[in-house]
Amino acid sequence: MPDFTDNLKPRYDGTMTLQAERDASAINVNELANHLLSRDGFLERQEKVLRVLSKEKLFKKDQQMNLSRPERYHLGLARAKAIVRITRREGWDHEDYKMCEYLNDEMSPYHLHMTMFVTTVREQGSEEQKKYWMPKILDYSIIGCYAQSELGHGSNVRGLETIAKWDPVKQEFEIHSPYLTASKWWNGAMGRTATHAIVVAQLLLPTRDNPTKYEGFGPQTFIVPIRHAESHQPFKGIAVGDIGPKYGYASMDNGYMLFDHYRVPKSAMLSRYAEVSDETGVLKRHGHTAVVYGSLTFVRGQIIMHARLVLARAVTVAVRYCAVRRQFRDRDSKSDLDEEMKVLDYPTVQIRILPLLATTFALHYTGEMMYSLYHKSRETIEKGDFGPLAELHSASSGLKSLCTMLAADGIETCRRAMGGHGFGGGSGLVGINADYLSKPTVEGDNWMITQQVAAYLIKKMTSAVKNPTAPPTDPTDELFQFYLKNRDHRIPQNVVLSADINDQAIVDVFQWRAADLSFRAYEARVVEKKSWTKLMIQLHTLSRAYSEQILVTTFHNSFNNTTSTLSSPAPAVLRTCFRLYSLYTLDQFASSFTLTTAASANSIYALPDAILDLMADLRPHAVKLVDAWSIPDWLLESALGRSDGKVYEELFDMAHRRNPLNRTTFNPDWRSEEIVLGSGDAGHGLLAKL
């Protein structure tokens, strides 16, 4: 219905503002976009899939936040099914399918089926098992989930309580939950969707001497049908369902599952690596599982590449909105006629957003490095020889931890940097924030997995101390040997000296800090024999410092590689990003750099001014840099982040034209129990839901 609001315009034109921003930077956006996103044809694929998906009404996003959680699951399932149909209709491949999931931007109830479920069968199933199951999986004739974590145990897989007892007479396993805390918990797609589950359970075999006594053989994987093919009701002996609303992931049915002496045939146990022998009932192991570590490193590379895109999305919204948003005239302005300042020109806004913009590139080059190392070493990996990947594999848990945390925290920082409108549904960051936050926790809590990195570094340092002149096998050996040779006469480096920034010194101080913290950890643990638990905070810090060193070193290496081919001013702007990311990190952990005699105190004190100057250098290119990340408006689903700058028009339209709550008239009078005006029963329907 037309009304007087139709002719109103915002006081400042956002479209012209963004155009002026773009005109002011000479960066070639297409060239930079290709530099960042050409791997595996990402850009073309994004465009192709977007063209189709954005036309489907089912994938319209702007009413999602008005749905209840049960409705969100309904919708999520409908979309999951539609994506399979569309993929077939269009003749797309699996990469296209994954692009659908990325652009659809919600956790699909089918997601685990084509990731954890299929991967586990493929990697841990025997040839016979794969022949039986793979066609059904690839055809989506069954829908699988992965039931590992339990109510009582997440990180500690060895502590899982679900048991699988071998019955040698019937040649079956009895899967059973002896405690309430044995309930499978959190497992995606299990709550309502899945027909089958990979169940991780403690294998128990009868002892030779006394068949009524059982011995444990640790967690093994079983493929278990959980729901009836037609009725979709759980089988007898299984209690399964959705765990209820949670932080984010509204479209996903994270589930619980308990077993009551539930029997499965012998063939249920995935037996590529271990098998119960028919005759003797003992466990036969075939080889070991080292080969999966290669793909684990690859998966962690993927997580980092995804983290960079998610962070880029938040930064895109924040940069564009803060370039359009104006508030207050310059306090030192003499004239009342000056326009209000763009908030992106406030250093207090810059310091929150621009280091994160720089971080997107830091993540990118490390993700790229992981990919190319993986591809280079693919052949040797298949033979169980990691080659150059060995070192990276050990580091990758620390990198996964750091990068997902940088992205999760970064989204929230961007959201807050936008002031009031950052809280609105129009920010486009409400959902992504909730969904992404779990990333630092799933697949191993970040605080837990960093201990693996620390243990690895202590081991490396121990050998370096024992044999300081052994031929180095990787960069960490080299670093530790350099450190041990020089630690007695270290001169703290000047990173910044009277406005001059020394890039090589930046790399040096990050590496030196990591080496020094490794040495301290070695001393505490190996020499002084301190308890592991007491050292945990220190070890967490070590892992972070080591990962930061990788990000900084890899970013710096990129200047000698690909970035130098970009046309001006991109190489210089990327170097500014390198410096900003590095100096900002230095400043955040300043005392750790002085404590380890990595950096000079004078250059630490010079950081705030240097950071201000770098941000001023980067500022004119901010809009074009986020443009290069090529996040489609359809994916952003953000009034604030629109590429055309029509921030206020879109915010108002969402509220005035598209908010279903505005279609109801209410009765605010406390004397009446009636809630909706003209129909007295609205309150009662609601009460029944409580």
Add this chain to the structure above:
Amino acid sequence: MPDFTDNLKPRYDGTMTLQAERDASAINVNELANHLLSRDGFLERQEKVLRVLSKEKLFKKDQQMNLSRPERYHLGLARAKAIVRITRREGWDHEDYKMCEYLNDEMSPYHLHMTMFVTTVREQGSEEQKKYWMPKILDYSIIGCYAQSELGHGSNVRGLETIAKWDPVKQEFEIHSPYLTASKWWNGAMGRTATHAIVVAQLLLPTRDNPTKYEGFGPQTFIVPIRHAESHQPFKGIAVGDIGPKYGYASMDNGYMLFDHYRVPKSAMLSRYAEVSDETGVLKRHGHTAVVYGSLTFVRGQIIMHARLVLARAVTVAVRYCAVRRQFRDRDSKSDLDEEMKVLDYPTVQIRILPLLATTFALHYTGEMMYSLYHKSRETIEKGDFGPLAELHSASSGLKSLCTMLAADGIETCRRAMGGHGFGGGSGLVGINADYLSKPTVEGDNWMITQQVAAYLIKKMTSAVKNPTAPPTDPTDELFQFYLKNRDHRIPQNVVLSADINDQAIVDVFQWRAADLSFRAYEARVVEKKSWTKLMIQLHTLSRAYSEQILVTTFHNSFNNTTSTLSSPAPAVLRTCFRLYSLYTLDQFASSFTLTTAASANSIYALPDAILDLMADLRPHAVKLVDAWSIPDWLLESALGRSDGKVYEELFDMAHRRNPLNRTTFNPDWRSEEIVLGSGDAGHGLLAKL
């Protein structure tokens, strides 16, 4: 329906675990609870209101997260109305009413009516206006909202675009929105509930010489009827509605509103301080509004006291859950029979939760100090003389900024420290997190309002430099004079020296840092005349350092006052909290303490070990300390935080018995468009909502 899950128990008994925790500490919880919460009869009132409210079905909380956002508003309005009815039925006073809102724990559509709306009429209305409006307000015959911020302007009130033009012929104001960005925006209760609004608009009066030309007189407040008393439809010339879903505040109808030459009578302008004269059409001002600053300080005290309770709630959940939760055996454990460790015994968990536990007390003593200063100075305030409150008023914006940020970030830190279950609806922190996060932004973005503190400190330092021996009028004068006298021969203090912690040195280094940063800001701005905008980050840091100094000093002062009367071991445990809060903060901003020559580098390096020791000291008392905050289970609404430790029983019951999604059976087969099994139309209903 009974099933096999009924007899299952968790592997470890949570109730016994929490009991053992409580037995292990000698703290007298009741005594400490009274020490913390006896002001204005808080504890008794909480109990009284809880007894009534928890019996009302409408206030049951456990299905809230399953409702859609429109339903959440329905429910919010129904509850708002019910609270007024219950308050009258029980004969309760306004403090009881506020307790209802606190325990109900969602933003009520009536909330602004009894806060901003009534306060503005009371403080800015003339006697005649108050006589007319106050009875209608107190009776809830009208429901008001407060329409200040706009789509284009939040923090910058002088930049508001809505205008109110005086028409001397008709003796009316014409309220008008010349731009889309003039739309009122975010204003709570305006979207669907309110019948009236306080509208803040730029007053325009015709100039004497040329009545077709207008002159601006800045923002003024108008009381404006916006919806029809019976139909509740907006009046002609007004476009008003709810802005749509957002981060948190689902039950509140934050609104937008535009005016099309909307006319209100002369009496609409609140005229205690300013009035348009009938004859001449000029603005007559009566006195000035200094008196409201007293109550602003009081409100900021309230915000801090609320922040401490909100943070206490998150800490309560985290402490109890992490005492019940076990994961991994000690890595150095020699025996396979050892039980898994309570996660609260991991330093990596302690470092996230225990400093926040200490922070709740730091906030408490500063809030108390603000209250008692306000009450002491009440009489002189009425006369416009702030007395001892003057200094505190200037500091209070910085304190509000710091304390709300500590609470908002602290909730999220607690949630993440709980690992996977922290993401579940059973954490009880999903809603509070979303709702509370806006606190650091509303009523002035924290990054903006800290500039007021910095400007004040620069002014104080300027006078101190000019006249370093003038009689000090407040603690800041004293501090600055002390600083100026000693800055040339400062010896950085040893806060920690070989396991010995010097409390007086702690206070000294926080104060010295604040003074030194004030001096640097003074030099940069007054001596070197640097631009304000360039200094903004530095000034924000200054505000934070100054506020931290107040928290530390006030906490330390409490030892000479009230806490000394508590029975052992409470005084010692509170001192541990003081040390932990202080040293943790010192460690976080270590380089700022060395840069300002406040603390010695050696004592900075000793901090991590000292913090570990303090956490070990505090650990046995953690459960009893959170018990003392007396957050009712009904308010916590948290499986993880239950006072009886039945964490897993409750999580499972929520999922298995009370999750409505589990009542529907779905069709996961992609070949079928049917979503719900047995009824093909479920998907269509959903599609209509998109």
